[in-house]
Amino acid sequence: MKLLKDEAAVSISIGFILTFVISVIAVITVLTAFYTLMDRAEQTVMRNEFRIHGNDIAMRISSIDTMISIMNNSGASIVLLEYDLNLPDKIAGEHYSVSIVNSSQEIVLQSNDRTETKVMIPYSTQNMRVVENTIFSEAGTHYMIYNPTYRTLEIR
Amino acid sequence: MNADDDSAQMLLIAGFAIGVSIAVFTVMLNNIIYASNMASESSIETSPFEIGNVLKLTSQAYENAYNSAMNAGTFDSNVFMDYQSSYENQLVKMFAFSGKRLTIENSTLIDAYFSKNGMINGMPNWTLISNVNFTDTFILEIPKASKLSNNSSCLRFEAVETNGSMLWAMDIYDSGGYVNVRVMDNNSTLGNTTSASGYVYLNITGNYIDGTSYFNFHFNDLTSSHVYHINVINGTAGAGIFRLSGNHVDGHSFNIARHAVVLANISVVSFDKKMFISYPIPVPGGIA
Numbered sequence: 001m002k003l004l005k006d007e008a009a010v011s012i013s014i015g016f017i018l019t020f021v022i023s024v025i026a027v028i029t030v031l032t033a034f035y036t037l038m039d040r041a042e043q044t045v046m047r048n049e050f051r052i053h054g055n056d057i058a059m060r061i062s063s064i065d066t067m068i069s070i071m072n073n074s075g076a077s078i079v080l081l082e083y084d085l086n087l088p089d090k091i092a093g094e095h096y097s098v099s100i101v102n103s104s105q106e107i108v109l110q111s112n113d114r115t116e117t118k119v120m121i122p123y124s125t126q127n128m129r130v131v132e133n134t135i136f137s138e139a140g141t142h143y144m145i146y147n148p149t150y151r152t153l154e155i156r
Numbered sequence: 157m158n159a160d161d162d163s164a165q166m167l168l169i170a171g172f173a174i175g176v177s178i179a180v181f182t183v184m185l186n187n188i189i190y191a192s193n194m195a196s197e198s199s200i201e202t203s204p205f206e207i208g209n210v211l212k213l214t215s216q217a218y219e220n221a222y223n224s225a226m227n228a229g230t231f232d233s234n235v236f237m238d239y240q241s242s243y244e245n246q247l248v249k250m251f252a253f254s255g256k257r258l259t260i261e262n263s264t265l266i267d268a269y270f271s272k273n274g275m276i277n278g279m280p281n282w283t284l285i286s287n288v289n290f291t292d293t294f295i296l297e298i299p300k301a302s303k304l305s306n307n308s309s310c311l312r313f314e315a316v317e318t319n320g321s322m323l324w325a326m327d328i329y330d331s332g333g334y335v336n337v338r339v340m341d342n343n344s345t346l347g348n349t350t351s352a353s354g355y356v357y358l359n360i361t362g363n364y365i366d367g368t369s370y371f372n373f374h375f376n377d378l379t380s381s382h383v384y385h386i387n388v389i390n391g392t393a394g395a396g397i398f399r400l401s402g403n404h405v406d407g408h409s410f411n412i413a414r415h416a417v418v419l420a421n422i423s424v425v426s427f428d429k430k431m432f433i434s435y436p437i438p439v440p441g442g443i444a
Binding site: 063064066067069070071074075076077078079080081082083084086 | 203204205207208211212215272273274275278279421427428429430431432433434435436
């Protein structure tokens, strides 16, 4: 009965401790949520950028394939065909890799083997084969080179 | 409302509104910065159709150059070279506007093989002309028997009906330094002849060889009232000249010829591209 009639609640020191602990937990929760959101935003940026560069590469492959078809039909032959492939060194502050998977005809872009950043872009060729290879963004300048003898396109 | 009330509700509400405005503004600004930093446009510089146009233009220009050079009846190489260099100058200027350097190196006239592009390594089996209703002129000239292969896998011209059945065929091959010609229908040999020298002139529609010697090629009687294609088989097994004219089934006329081949070596260089194309152009060409 004494407890029911007691309106003093907790003492000032206990009240302070409770308020402090609740505040700390709240701040930590907010910070954690914020960092998670930031991380997700970074991965979203990476995937979006990867899609853009992947589509760019796929369009170049398709464009070269069309060019070879035009050459074949007109009787001309390509002796040398070399394009610079300008890729940024880092995307969202991270290096990344670009792989050509011939079996599924896909370009796979990902950063540091993290599946959250992995993007697969399909490509299609009729008149040549794209050589299966992996390039890394930190390696500097990259090239797309057509080999007329084997009718292959190599990205290196 | 009490005018003396100084508990600052309005101040609090204004502060809250400003805080929300700053938050909204920050989010919007962040999105703008994010969007403008994306690699939005891809710099596709590879235009296959541009190269296709260059090939077509070059082919047309060289055919015209050859026809101009042949105006006097014999080939005038100065006219031919002047025409080519004039064309090249114009094309180089066109490409310079888009930041590309284009050069064309020309060859002299090369003996034409009967392959699709006229080269010894060209496509051997191809269709010379499609959907033919009537052939007015079909002339072949083989300058040297030594440029023909022998009987096995020899050069063949054939007229094939649009449904695939063969109407007429002619084999041309080297036989001991002489040109041998064998004419066939779809199941048997109809005639055989050998030239008097290593050179032979075959007028297939006119039925004579080397000027006046009569030889029935059976082309006219086997192809009349049919719609057919004229195909070349093993075109790399022989070099020579042809002239062909007539009418398509739709009434349009065709007139094609091949006297020689000019090799145009085209190179295109821009800031991120290097391309070198070897383009054989059979001349004088014509309208197919």
